[in-house]
Amino acid sequence: MKKRVKLWLPAIILVLSVAAYFFITERYNEANEGNLWPDEASIVQIPSSRDHTDQAAYFVSSDKPSPLIISLHQWSATYSKYDVLVEHAIENDWNYIRPNFRGPNKHAEAGGSDLVISDIDDAIDYAIENGNVDEDYIHIIGTSGGGHAALQHLMTSQKKVASYSAWVPITDLVAWYGESKIRGNFYSEDILTITGSQNGRLNIEEARRRSPIHQPTPVDKASQTTIQIYAGVNDGYDGSVPISHSIQFYNKLVRDLEYGEEHVVPPGVSSELLYTQSVTEQLGAQLLYGKRDIIYNKKINNLSLVIFDGNHEILSDEAFKSILERYDLANDGQ
Structure with missing residues (x-):
């Protein structure tokens, strides 16, 4: 013994x-x-307009009337996870806020709930009241779970927002539950928790209520804001969110905004991208702001989809640059 x-x-x-x-x-x-976090970024407490709890955020105010960046944290993170976008905001003297919006998506108050959307609205109001915000240039950027929150905000909030930039977003919690469960990762358990599911059986109705793709499209709002969706072609293999989430949401908006069936991603192209991480259709030599190959892209009016050579990630420099270029173009000569 x-x-x-x-x-x-x-x-x-x-x-x-x-x-x-x-x-x-x-x-x-x-x-x-x-x-x-840089010294210019202060931690602030924002009272919730829904349940009066304080929600923390990192906040930067500009010295002159400037755009506002609302940067949304990832699925399992909080507002305190460092975000390189704050450096771009400070360098360009823009306003910036990084709200907590109920923290990690591991409890019912988080995960695309009404409280989450209210918290994001409250963060925008706080920045307007305490910063120096040009209200014509309010931009929401989110990655993964932050992309999910950004698109859920697009579909359910009444707030006027100039642009949404969603990187590798989750758009369908019902689909992602199954995808996560078969991969054996913890996200499936998170989804069961946030949806109040019992005995290991997904509450499908609640999962749909928290999924951007299952919301009615607010046509007036969605047609007047820039919507950019980005997905790394290897995500779902080297990463947790298949690119089908981005493609299907893009197609939903094309159809709901009546931009024409010719502008959706065809089923054959979608399947080829999803299963081979490439596409036969030739785009020519295209780079995403000089950094990554663009595998496939679609654009119609205010809506765009970019599938780039990458994984489950945001290219922060490119995310900010795309907004900066539109801002400079709109203000050229002023």
């Missing part, structure tokens, strides 16, 4: 040491996450 204990003891010590290392590392990262 003593011999067995001696044999198992090193393994037990190793397991405990590894567990302790990851626990301490996680706590260290959490404690020091805020240290990355």
